Amino acid sequence: MPCEVPEQHIPTVDDEFRLGDFSIDEYKPIKVVCIGAGFSGIIAGIRFPQRIPNVQVTIYDKNAGIGGTWFSNKYPGLACDIPAHCYQLTFEPKTDWSAFYAPGPEIRSYLQSVVDKYKLMRYIKLQHRVVHALYDEPSGKWHLRIRRRLNLDAQPPSAPPPNTASPSSDTEEGYEEFEDTADILFTGVGSLSRWKWPEIDGLKAFEGKLFHTADFEVGDGNKTWQEATHNWRDKRIGVIGVGSSAIQIVPALQPRVQKIVNFVRGRTWISTPFSGAKMAELMERDPEAENYVFTEADKERFKDTTYYKQFRHELESDLNSVHPSTIKDSSAQRAGRAAFHAHMIKKLVKKPWIADFLIPEFGVACRRLTAGPGYLEALCADNVDFQPTHINRITSTGIELVDGTHEPLDIIICATGYDYSFQLDFPVVGRNGVTIQEKWSPHPSTYLAVCADGFPNWFMSLGPNSGVGSGSLLVLIERQVEYVAAAARKMQRERLKSIEVKKEAVEDFDEYLEHYFPNTVYSEKCRSWYKMGKEEGRVVALWPGSCLHAVRALEYPRWEDFQYELPDGIKNRMHWLGDGQTYNEKTMTGDRAWYLNDDQLDMPPVPAE
Structure with a gap:
């Protein structure tokens, strides 16, 4: 039985394909x-x-x-x-x-x-x-x-005060x-x-100075914070949180104020300083440093491009070798946990009871990990209190805990993070x-x-x-x-x-x-x-x-x-081919043998014998 020949479609003016009026490399804005x-x-x-x-x-x-x-x-x-x-x-x-x-x-x-x-x-x-x-x-x-x-x-x-809409x-x-x-x-x-204020009752009622670490302004913007906080020497400071911001701000303020109370709800690992080979090399020069300060001799040596590239490459390679420690029950995880536990116990020797409330049961890196140079030492200072009892509310003069204790404060700093x-x-x-x-x-x-x-x-x-x-x-x-x-x-x-x-x-x-x-x-x-x-x-x-x-x-x-969607009115996916030529050919300008340029040539390697 002969096949039926379908009726031939004759394109109309409306759906007839037209070449683009542009060259293939004449990129639209x-x-x-x-x-x-x-x-x-x-x-x-x-x-x-x-x-x-x-x-x-x-x-x-x-x-x-x-x-x-x-x-x-x-x-x-x-x-x-x-x-x-x-x-x-x-x-x-x-x-x-x-x-x-x-x-x-x-x-x-x-x-x-x-x-x-x-x-x-x-x-x-x-x-x-x-x-x-x-x-x-x-x-x-x-x-x-x-x-x-x-x-x-x-x-x-x-930023608006807490509980106030922008x-x-x-x-x-x-x-x-x-x-x-x-x-x-x-x-x-x-x-x-x-950033956001913590959800604590009475935050707006506090009559002292209230800050969030992400909006920490202390007056004249031309002053450094050290200058602006010069008159805090007789102040009692409350720092809420135990994330990276709190871990950094507590040791920075500790020598400059009368007292700090660090209110801590959770637990966190404080790591040893970065332990790559390059850090070990630096630590040999300053064994007690948790944050090695580069000397002028170090910086001078870094001007040697070859040495600097090698230093940076090895450092980043070390940093990219840490991933196995994030796997549950891996040998790297167990080793990190043991090392950080020993490190924290050693640093908290003056106030060993803090370890009972700070060292976690969860694995290393479950929370964002930080080395926190100086934080554990600051917690052991005479003018710093570590307060693990939960906060009940904030009063006009300080912070009241769930056990009824009241901490009078002049300044409260919320190191409580962001909207995540x-x-x-x-x-x-x-x-x-x-x-x-x-x-x-x-x-x-x-x-x-x-x-x-x-x-x-x-x-x-x-x-x-x-x-x-x-x-x-x-x-x-x-x-x-x-x-x-x-x-x-x-x-x-x-x-x-x-x-x-x-x-x-x-x-x-x-x-x-x-x-x-x-x-x-x-x-x-x-x-x-x-x-x-x-x-x-x-x-x-x-x-x-x-x-x-x-x-x-x-x-x-x-x-x-x-x-993908084509522009309205375009039905042929090959519309982008344009008018069949490149811009340099159409205008007879520019390089018409660009593929021979050094930056375009891809020279294959010649196999060794």
Whole structure:
């Protein structure tokens, strides 16, 4: 029986394919808006113009200066909790760090030097807070509303007192709002950007000075905190918390005040100083140092490029060797636990009873681990009280404990951390009017910690599951930025309207997370910001693996895990091929044999005999 010949489709004028009126490498303009001018925004400001042709970059930051958390935090004793030489950009070395664990102002100064070197202030708009972000499906663009401070020379007002709502009126005095759009939205706000007051009754009733470590302002902004706290010598200070901020601020204030009472609800491991081979070499020069201070001779030697590269490489290699200790009941975990227990007992010899309330039963690194130079020694000082009894309420003159004891205080410092829910403090509205706040309830879910389904053309760094329990966070941020740049370039080159991760890819990553963490110490019972401040539950802050594992995972994007939209009116996916030529051929300008240039040649190795 003869086959039936289908009726031939004759294309009409409306659906006839037309070549694009552009060359294949005549990249259309693309606009990227970044929220945040901390490490993520600074790296984006460098890499996006480098990697993406014909790009317009704008970086909005709510603060009056660059640096993100390193701008916001100014409390006494602020310092990095990993070796400073591992807390710098891979491509921008600093050879004159003052100490092994660098102080906060020095880190911010380093960031400012990077901003200045790469002339990033042309992209950065300070005191500009994004208050609303909406994905517009017809255009494939993000529509943003930004609140700008009118008098940029003036300092923004300090944070509202506890239990007081922040003003949000569009007509708020001293501010104005305007609209902006973006083809790609990149958020680099981090998990340590939204500090919060502790939930303690009576906090607002205190009549003394009340501070939060993330908003530690002590008067004249031109003064250092040492100068500003000079008149605290006869003051009684209460420090609430036992996280990294409290561990740093207590020893910094201890010599400068009459008395400190450290109110501690939980337990934490205080580690020995970083124990890599390079640290051991430094400790031979100063065996008693918990935070080795680099000498002028050290800094001079670091000017030798070969020596410095080797020093930095070995130090970071040591740091990236710690991951096995995060696995439950591993030999590395047991060894770390024994070493840190002995270290804490030794340091607390003057007040051995503190160990009964401070040394945990959970594994090392279940909570964020810090070396805490000087903290245990400060707890043993005569003018420091360690108070493990829980707080009942705050009174007008101090803190009342659950056993009825009242501690009179002149100053209370809340070292109680941030909002770790990863719920952004402004609406981010994706497809079908769904907000990220709704989608990320009860917990956030992402694809490789860089994007979420239902929110096209939006990528992030330091979002949920971006943290590392060991290794350097900065190399991960760099790779996240490179991932976003690759996505933006694909979108631009292929003239796409949108790029969006598939729902099933997010679900598969979620399943991986759920099966990875039960094998680690992070799943043990301990109150941690890794688990949104809870003792148990989903780990939302950490990458499911080592730092090096994350770097490899982000190295080559799996474009098959994404779905794409073509511009309205375009049906042929090969539209991006354009008019069949390159721009240099069309205009008879530029290099038309660029593939022979030294920077383009990939010379294969010749096998040895």
